[in-house]
Amino acid sequence: SDTKIITVIGSGLIGRSWAMVFASGGYSVKIYDNQPGQSTKAIVEIKKQLQELEDAQMLRGEATALQQVALISSYDDLSQALEGAFFVQECVFEQLEVKQSIFQDIERLVGKDVILSSSTSCLVPSNVFSKVQNRSRCLVSHPVNPPYYVKLVELVPHPETAPAVMDTTHTLMTKVGQAPVRLRKEIDGFALNRVQAAIIAESWRLVQDGIISVKDIDLVMSEGLGMRYAFIGPMETMHLNAPEGLEDYMKRYGPGIQRVLTSFGPVPDFCGEGSKGIINASKTTKRAVKSN
Ligand code: NAD
Numbered sequence: 001s002d003t004k005i006i007t008v009i010g011s012g013l014i015g016r017s018w019a020m021v022f023a024s025g026g027y028s029v030k031i032y033d034n035q036p037g038q039s040t041k042a043i044v045e046i047k048k049q050l051q052e053l054e055d056a057q058m059l060r061g062e063a064t065a066l067q068q069v070a071l072i073s074s075y076d077d078l079s080q081a082l083e084g085a086f087f088v089q090e091c092v093f094e095q096l097e098v099k100q101s102i103f104q105d106i107e108r109l110v111g112k113d114v115i116l117s118s119s120t121s122c123l124v125p126s127n128v129f130s131k132v133q134n135r136s137r138c139l140v141s142h143p144v145n146p147p148y149y150v151k152l153v154e155l156v157p158h159p160e161t162a163p164a165v166m167d168t169t170h171t172l173m174t175k176v177g178q179a180p181v182r183l184r185k186e187i188d189g190f191a192l193n194r195v196q197a198a199i200i201a202e203s204w205r206l207v208q209d210g211i212i213s214v215k216d217i218d219l220v221m222s223e224g225l226g227m228r229y230a231f232i233g234p235m236e237t238m239h240l241n242a243p244e245g246l247e248d249y250m251k252r253y254g255p256g257i258q259r260v261l262t263s264f265g266p267v268p269d270f271c272g273e274g275s276k277g278i279i280n281a282s283k284t285t286k287r288a289v290k291s292n
């Protein structure tokens with residue numbers, strides 16, 4: 001048939017989500033897991049989820065839930081799972097050695113044009129792909145959990161990744177309805193987690209220094225900054241906040257932002273003695289207790 005094949009390696013939370021996203025875009029998806037029977041169980045779970053989404057009228061893609069499930073198949077054998085695939089999305093445990101070794105196995109079984117993509121959250125491509133021979137076809141496609149609802153995907157190249165591989169992956173992600181962004185170079189934390197780390201650090205510091213409560217710093221985000229950032233990013237916000245745009249904004253507010261930035265302290269203590277007060281305070285908020 002003409003249906004293009006994508007292989008998903010690992011059938012946990014993220015593997016199942018990727019399978020649903022790719023099937024919604026009409027791709028044939030082969031799921032492999034090294035725990036025998038695990039990928040078959042994953043399809044049962046996916047079927048249930050797709051039917052619930054269809055009932056709630058939240059199913060993505062043109063096809064029905066049953067048609068989408070029919071595009072997904074499960075394998076306990078890696079070489080069978082990889083047969084015919086043009087794109088491989090790896091979703092195994094977040095352990096460097098596990099990823100390095102599965103990519104070594106995959107490379108032995110696929111042609112040199114097959115794109116090898118990792119879902120890693122925290123490992124840079126030069127580490128993940130260090131045991132792959134042909135690294136020009138490798139990249140990280142970092143999803144945000146849950147990818148079926150949160151569409152951002154960070155595309156992060158290995159220093160040797162071919163531009164065409166970035167372009168093909170960008171096109172694929174767009175086609176299946178995700179929102180891909182490109183990093184031009186790899187960096188620890190990629191973009192999303194670096195921005196998130198900055199927010200976490202300053203929130204933590206303000207609570208630890210006794211400036212604000214745990215509950216109120218959350219409100220600063222949910223009732224304030226987050227309201228804007230759900231729709232437009234920091235650059236567009238600044239551009240719109242001054243009559244003449246970004247340059248004007250920085251003339252007016254840049255010195256104040258610089259002054260505040262120089263008052264930021266060192267990296268906070270997240271785990272030691274100094275963290276206990278914050279951790280206890282967060283336990284008293286209702287939602288935190290529920291999600292624990
Ligand atoms: P998970 O533990 O739910 O699933 C991992 C799956 O991989 C399991 O089913 C396991 O049996 C399988 N597996 C382990 N080793 C394997 C191997 N050698 N070959 C084949 N299958 C193997 O993990 P997850 O939450 O789905 O995360 C998968 C990847 O996605 C990780 O790299 C993680 O960092 C990344 N990620 C996770 C999130 C998240 O919020 N969960 C978000 C973005 C990215």
